[in-house]
Amino acid sequence: MPELPEVEVIARGLCATLTGRVISGVEPVDPTRLSEGAATLVPKVLGATVTGVRRRAKVLLVDMVGGATLAFHLKMTGRVVHGPMRPVDRHDRTRFILDDGSLLCFADMRRFGYVCAFGPGGLAGWNFLRRVGPEPLETDPVTLAGRVVSRTGRIKALLLDQTVVAGVGNIYADESLFRAGIHPRTRGHSLGRAGALRLFAHLQEVLLQAIAENGSSIRNYVNASGDAGAFQNSFAVYGRQGLPCAACKTPLAAIKVAGRTSTYCPRCQPEPRP
DNA sequence: AGCGCAACCTGGAAGC
């Protein structure tokens, strides 16, 4: 499940190999994964030259000469891989043929993800991106802390809320809460300035470490070249229910918060006072 | 505002 670090790694990889390439063909293998009909989407990108690839929140953005942009939301199982031309695979959803004969393929087993295209300037009007909160790696922890200390909701829910802070999913929410010693059910306003600052400092640290390790490969994440990441080997809590805490050996516990499984250490992350 | 829950999907794992 690509979160911020995984999408960032994909974007950096694609930026290196895709910049300067021209989109010379589009194969809408599964048109239901397009945000609009192929008849209107394809003309926005066909013949366009790629100027760069970047990430905003968990969305992958391919910019083109003239200001058009191709956007991919990978959701749970989506992947975008650039490589040699090959036959259509079972999970291929949209395929882009480039001027050097290579293939940019959006594949997604579970069909949650989607592709959209925006004409010049159109990206700014995309409601999804307009509502997304600040980038955690490009924002001062003081500013980020200010966005949760006045809220009454559970901190785990706030971290997952893309309008509060962009790009955080279940893995990095759990990992940063563990590092900060904060229970996932703690309310935003009871974190205190110091607690919130500590949390976002740890969030930045864990995101940077995950990017440096090429992201986390669980289920089927791969980067733009099809390679797995390594950060899953560094998980302290995610997916480790029942295993001993690395810090204190207490068995890690799992509870539901905001409808998601939250794994934490009952001793290092004590229950908030009600 | 916050929270719970269903829906969207598929495949792997666990239970019977």
Next chain:
DNA sequence: TGCTTCCAGGTTGCGC
């Protein structure tokens, strides 16, 4: 072996 059920989770939308 073969069936059913559960679970994974990003996002939206609905109701309380």
